[in-house]
Amino acid sequence: MVSRKVLMISTDYYGTEKSIARAFERNGVETILVNSRMNSWERIMSKLTRLFPGTKILLNYFIKATLEKENERYISIARTLAPAFVFIVKGDSLFPETLRYFKNKLNIPSVSYQWDDPFPSFSGTAGGNAYRDGNFQQGISYYDHVFVYDRYYVEKMLEMGINSVSYLPLAADDEIYRKADLTREEKEKYGYDVCFVGMPYENRIDILNSLEGFNVGVFGDLWERYKDKIDGDYFKGKASGDTVQKIYGASKIVLNINHPQSKYGVNTRTFEIPACEAFGIFDHIEGIEDLFDIGEEIVCYRSTDELKSLIRYYLDHPEERDAIVRKGHKRVMQEHTWFDRVKKIIEVVN
Numbered sequence: 001m002v003s004r005k006v007l008m009i010s011t012d013y014y015g016t017e018k019s020i021a022r023a024f025e026r027n028g029v030e031t032i033l034v035n036s037r038m039n040s041w042e043r044i045m046s047k048l049t050r051l052f053p054g055t056k057i058l059l060n061y062f063i064k065a066t067l068e069k070e071n072e073r074y075i076s077i078a079r080t081l082a083p084a085f086v087f088i089v090k091g092d093s094l095f096p097e098t099l100r101y102f103k104n105k106l107n108i109p110s111v112s113y114q115w116d117d118p119f120p121s122f123s124g125t126a127g128g129n130a131y132r133d134g135n136f137q138q139g140i141s142y143y144d145h146v147f148v149y150d151r152y153y154v155e156k157m158l159e160m161g162i163n164s165v166s167y168l169p170l171a172a173d174d175e176i177y178r179k180a181d182l183t184r185e186e187k188e189k190y191g192y193d194v195c196f197v198g199m200p201y202e203n204r205i206d207i208l209n210s211l212e213g214f215n216v217g218v219f220g221d222l223w224e225r226y227k228d229k230i231d232g233d234y235f236k237g238k239a240s241g242d243t244v245q246k247i248y249g250a251s252k253i254v255l256n257i258n259h260p261q262s263k264y265g266v267n268t269r270t271f272e273i274p275a276c277e278a279f280g281i282f283d284h285i286e287g288i289e290d291l292f293d294i295g296e297e298i299v300c301y302r303s304t305d306e307l308k309s310l311i312r313y314y315l316d317h318p319e320e321r322d323a324i325v326r327k328g329h330k331r332v333m334q335e336h337t338w339f340d341r342v343k344k345i346i347e348v349v350n
Contacts, residue, residue: 010089019173023338036093071098085109092132096139109144117261150265172271179277180249190250192217248278256282274328279321297328
């Protein structure tokens, strides 16, 4: 790269975008991070158009004006910064005209990273609005390269004729996710047989409901909305910041259940749990064998019955848990940090 600068435009998701930005910096690339999350005013107007369809024409005018102003900001920053490339996570907030301006007027490449299912924006069901849904698909010809966290969606995009696309798994931020220093009180407070940290989905609720008889602690956002579907009292509240690492470190087993959208791609917890030197049991996702040595570096289950059997076994064999933790942690530190992923991005851009 002639310029060692990148303009990063990303949605805000539990600080993951900040982890990626820091990884660019650690790779020697000055990074300007611009948050693209839907602001509160736009969110309210989008909700009103769904609740009161008669307001759609009027409110969409203001929604469009809000996004147009945001896109003007992207262009202004790119013009001033003159980055080597623009790195865009998801991309629902960028109009195709903005990407075209980057490419044709400023001669700046655009690179996309899709860290979840890219197809809701294709189908117009992303839960955004008429001026967000479809922006990624409509502007995809202006991207110089697209990275996707899941090989399944890479294959789908290749079938659509999108050739400059490649697989890039998610990762752990090794500056955040590390072994926690625990007080005696924290060990007692978070010392569950099995813990889970994440948002509720049907598959997660079904599995957690099946773990009757184990001391289970679940933390995360939005669980209160599903209180009628929860069997038992395993939901313990929200958790953020270093509390997550403390929960991982104090619990004997950390459970990972991927989002239903994951086909051949795994979530960040797959890497963050071993990074914290915690013992995890993970739902088996096709392709996870390419990331870890199953049974040696991590443990996977394929059914609820197998999960319960594995929990019982490893609760009784702490020495085997420790051996797997050591190997899993080493693998993550060597291959699965955001520093490693960003290094790959820079190689492709170059």
